[in-house]
Amino acid sequence: MNKRRAIVTLLITVGIAWGSLATMLAIGWAPKLGLDLQGGFAVTLVAPEGTEASTLDTAAEIMRRRIENLGGVQEPEIAVVGDRAIVVQLPGVTDRDRALQAVGTTGELSFRPVNGEYLTSPAIEDPDGDHPDGLDPVTGVTLVDDVTMRAYLYDQNEIFVYDVNGAFLTGADITDAQVQFSQSGVSGQWVVVPEFTAEGGEKFREATKVLASYPPGDPRRQLAIVVDGVVFSAPAVAEDVNPAEGLDPNSVVITVGTSGEAQQEAEDLAAILRYGALPTTFERERFESVSATLGEESLKAGLIAGLVGLLLVAGYMLIYYRSLGIVSFIGLTVFGSLLISVIILLGETQGTTLTLAGVTGVIVSIGITLDSYIVYFERIKEEYRKGRGLRPSISHAFESAYRTILTGDTVTLLGAVLLYMLAIGQVKGFALTLGIATVIDIFVAYFYTRPMTYLVGRGPLGDGGVFSVKGAMGKGDIEPSDVELVEVDA
Numbered sequence: 001m002n003k004r005r006a007i008v009t010l011l012i013t014v015g016i017a018w019g020s021l022a023t024m025l026a027i028g029w030a031p032k033l034g035l036d037l038q039g040g041f042a043v044t045l046v047a048p049e050g051t052e053a054s055t056l057d058t059a060a061e062i063m064r065r066r067i068e069n070l071g072g073v074q075e076p077e078i079a080v081v082g083d084r085a086i087v088v089q090l091p092g093v094t095d096r097d098r099a100l101q102a103v104g105t106t107g108e109l110s111f112r113p114v115n116g117e118y119l120t121s122p123a124i125e126d127p128d129g130d131h132p133d134g135l136d137p138v139t140g141v142t143l144v145d146d147v148t149m150r151a152y153l154y155d156q157n158e159i160f161v162y163d164v165n166g167a168f169l170t171g172a173d174i175t176d177a178q179v180q181f182s183q184s185g186v187s188g189q190w191v192v193v194p195e196f197t198a199e200g201g202e203k204f205r206e207a208t209k210v211l212a213s214y215p216p217g218d219p220r221r222q223l224a225i226v227v228d229g230v231v232f233s234a235p236a237v238a239e240d241v242n243p244a245e246g247l248d249p250n251s252v253v254i255t256v257g258t259s260g261e262a263q264q265e266a267e268d269l270a271a272i273l274r275y276g277a278l279p280t281t282f283e284r285e286r287f288e289s290v291s292a293t294l295g296e297e298s299l300k301a302g303l304i305a306g307l308v309g310l311l312l313v314a315g316y317m318l319i320y321y322r323s324l325g326i327v328s329f330i331g332l333t334v335f336g337s338l339l340i341s342v343i344i345l346l347g348e349t350q351g352t353t354l355t356l357a358g359v360t361g362v363i364v365s366i367g368i369t370l371d372s373y374i375v376y377f378e379r380i381k382e383e384y385r386k387g388r389g390l391r392p393s394i395s396h397a398f399e400s401a402y403r404t405i406l407t408g409d410t411v412t413l414l415g416a417v418l419l420y421m422l423a424i425g426q427v428k429g430f431a432l433t434l435g436i437a438t439v440i441d442i443f444v445a446y447f448y449t450r451p452m453t454y455l456v457g458r459g460p461l462g463d464g465g466v467f468s469v470k471g472a473m474g475k476g477d478i479e480p481s482d483v484e485l486v487e488v489d490a
Contacts, residue, residue, distance in 0.1 A: 001395070001450070001451065001454055003454075003455070003458065005451075006450075006451035006452075006454045006455050007451070007455065009447055009450075009451045010448065010451040010452055010455065012447075013334065013444075013447040013448045013451075014334055014448070016338075017333075017334040017335075017337040017338045017341070017448075018333075018334070018337050020337070020338070020341040021337040021338075021340055021341045021344075024341060024344050024345070029344050029347075029348055030344060030347075031340065031343050031344050031347055031353075031354040032347035032348075032351065032352065032353045032354065033091060033092075033299070033353060033354055033355075034077075034089070034091050034353035034354060034355035034356070034358070034426070034429065035077075035089045035090070035091040035290055035353075035355070036290055036298055036355050036356045036357075036426065037091075037296075037298055037299045037354065037355060037356055037359075038091045038092050038353075039091070039092070039290050039291050039296075040089070040090050040091040040092055040093045040289075040290055041089075041090055041093060041096055041099075041287065041288060041289045041290065042087065042088065042089040042090070042287075042288045042290075043087075043088050043100065043103065043284060043286070043287050043288075044081075044085055044086070044087050044088075044284070044285045044286040044287075045085065045086045045087075045088065045103065045282035045283065045284060045285065046084055046085050046282060046283050046284075046285045047059070047084040047085070047086070047280050047281070047282055048084070048280060048281065049084065051083075051084045051280050053080070053083075055279045055280055056080045056084065056086060057080060058279050059086060059278045059279055059280060059282070060078045060079070060080055060086050062275050062278055062279075063076075063078050063086070063088060063102070063103045063278070064076060064078050065271075065275045066102040066103065066271050066272065066275055067088075067090065067099060067102055067103060076088065076089065076090050077089040077353070078103075085285070086282070088103050091353060096289075098264065098268065100284075101268065102268060102271065102272075105227075105272060105278075108170070108171060108227065109170060109171030109174065109225075109226070109227050109272075109273060110167035110168075110169070110170050110171070110226045111167060111168045111169050111170075111204070111207060111223055111224070111225055111226075112164040112165060112166065112167050112168065112223070112224045112226055113164065113165050113168065113207070113210070113211060113220065113222075113223060113224070114163070114164050114219050114220060114222035114223070114224050114234055115163040115164060115165055115219075115220065116163045116219050116220070164224050164226075167226075168203060168204070168206075168207035168223070169196075169200050169203040169204060169207065171273060172200075173196055173197050173199065173200025173201075173203060173204075174194045174195065174196055174197070174200060174273055175195050175196070175197055175200075176194070176195040176273075176274055177192050177193065177194045177195065177269070177270040177273035177274045178192070178193045178195075178270060179191075179192055179193075179263070179266045179267050179270045180192075180193055180253075181263075182253065182255075188258065189255060189256070189257060189258045189262065190255075190256045190257060190258070190262040190263050190265075190266040191253040191254060191255050191256060191266065192253065192254040192256060192266050192269050192270050192273065193252075193253050193254075194252060194254065194273060196249045196252075200249070201249035201250070202249075204246075204247070204249040204252065205245075205246040205247065205248070205249055206246060207223065207246070208223070208237050208241060208246040208247035209243055209244070209245070209246035211223055211236075211237045212237045212241040212242065212243040212246065212247075213243040216239045219236075221236040221237045222234045222235065222236045222237075223235060223236075223237070225254050227269065227272065227273075235255065254269070256269065298356050299356075299359070302356060302359040302360070302363070303359075305363060306359070306362065306363045306366070309363060309366065310332065310366060313366065313367075313370055314328075314329045314332070317329065317370070317373070320472070321377050321472050322466070322467045322468060322469065322471050322472040323456055323461035323462075323467055323468055323469050323471075323472070324373075324377050324380075324453065324456070324469055324472060326456075326461075327373070327449065327452050327453055327456055328370065328373040330452070331369070331373065331444060331448055331449055331452065332366065332369065332370075334444055334448050335365075335369045335437075335440060335441065335444050338440045338443070338444070339362065339365065339433075339436060339437055339440055342436050342440070343358075343433070343436070352432070353429070354429070354433075355426045355429040356426065357426040357427060357429040357430040358426075358429035358430060358432065358433045359433075360430055361429065361430040361431070361432070361433030361434040361437065362433050362437065364434060364437075365433065365434060365437030365438070365441070368409070368412060368434075368437060368438060368441055369437070369440075369441045369444065371405075371408070372405045372408075372409075372441055372444075372445045372449070373449065375401050375404050375405055375408075376397060376398060376401040376402075376405070376445070376449060376453070377472075379397035379398075379400055379401040379404075380393050380394055380397040380453075380469075380473070381472075381473055382397070383396050383397045384473045385473070390457055390462060390463055390469060390470050390473070391457055391458060391462075394453055394454060394457040394469075395454070398450050398453075402445060402446065402450075405441075405442070405445050406442060409438045409439075409441055409442050412434070412438045413435055413438045413439065416431045416432075416434040416435035416438060417431075417435060419431035419434075420432060420435065456469060457469050
């Protein structure tokens with residue numbers, strides 16, 4: 001390596017490292033923080049025994065699409081764990097109940113004919129002794145069984161009871177759903193407009209033919225729209241609908257309401273219908289909540305630990321390796337800039353989040369890159385003590401040192417890859433940052449450490465006093481020569 005080539009290589013490497021980080025920070029990009037650093041919650045959902053792996057994978061993907069539809073969630077981590085569990089981690093979530101509904105709601109839609117309805121008293125909450133537990137005391141309908149059902153609608157101080165039959169059609173007959181604000185009525189209302197398949201549209205038309213055959217005012221003209229046992233509405237077929245023709249499926253709407261939360265409820269319902277029902281039911285096994293304050297404290301503790309460790313190591317390198325310690329210290333800033341830049345870039349493009357385990361991986365990676373410097377510097381000492389001059393020792397030492405660095409980093413990289421493939425949850429974050437750091441260390445060793453050490457060895461810090469490179473070499477059995485007999489530029 002000649003001096004000109006070393007300078008150009010060094011400037012390009014440092015420019016890429018420092019420049020990329022400065023650019024990302026200038027445009028407002030920063031690492032996306034995970035659940036344990038930003039706050040949020042995690043929930044474990046368990047499927048019934050015997051659920052197939054493909055069913056769990058499908059459910060996890062549907063949950064992911066639903067959550068992304070909510071907005072305000074940074075990279076939901078949804079992973080299948082074991083034989084029948086799905087772990088959902090949602091950092092930065094503010095509306096916990098809404099997100100839980102999105103991941104835990106099966107989303108099973110059905111359109112069911114109403115056999116009859118009647119109004120009862122709040123004092124008679126259980127007219128037939130089959131009143132299910134957990135009913136919303138204000139509003140909501142719960143279905144009792146699967147075919148012939150009794151549904152209770154609580155509305156303030158009144159209880160409506162519906163008897164409904166088997167479904168005319170289900171969510172499988174819907175291909176899309178859109179939210180609209182209907183101007184009908186005095187104040188307007190939020191509605192969901194479903195789009196049926198060709199077969200589903202024909203089923204809907206036939207269903208309304210049956211309902212339209214009953215006289216106006218008959219409760220049997222009603223069609224209950226049911227999602228996961230909750231009746232969103234039970235509209236009656238209009239009086240002008242011809243029983244011979246039925247209702248146009250392209251004109252059907254699901255009325256949600258006019259309340260302050262109606263728009264959000266309509267959007268959630270549309271997301272469930274749009275992305276389909278979960279292929280199986282889930283029970284919530286465990287729920288964990290992490291406050292933003294606790295996450296901030298964890299991040300602060302991790303950064304302090306990393307900074308203290310960095311300063312201690314930098315001080316040691318300066319004392320032991322003199323001017324070479326400056327090489328390693330600047331190299332750590334190059335290494336760190338590249339690592340943080342990659343983490344930010346992955347966050348912006350792939351939604352990857354930085355967790356506390358990932359911060360641990362970053363701290364461990366400091367040791368990895370410092371090992372590379374120590375291997376190289378000790379090789380220089382060995383060459384120098386064998387009788388080579390300082391400059392040839394620097395050039396010859398890199399070849400053998402880089403082979404050692406490459407071998408060690410390859411083993412570490414393989415371990416990180418295996419850990420990422422086999423681990424779950426936050427351990428993946430540790431493996432990811434460790435793997436990225438290992439690749440960057442190989443890059444930095446060749447394109448920064450080599451030319452930087454080469455230039456320092458040829459400058460005033462090469463052999464000019466106690467703090468010089470030569471001053472850190474110590475003494476060996478053979479006194480090295482300061483005369484270079486042969487040097488070949490590579």
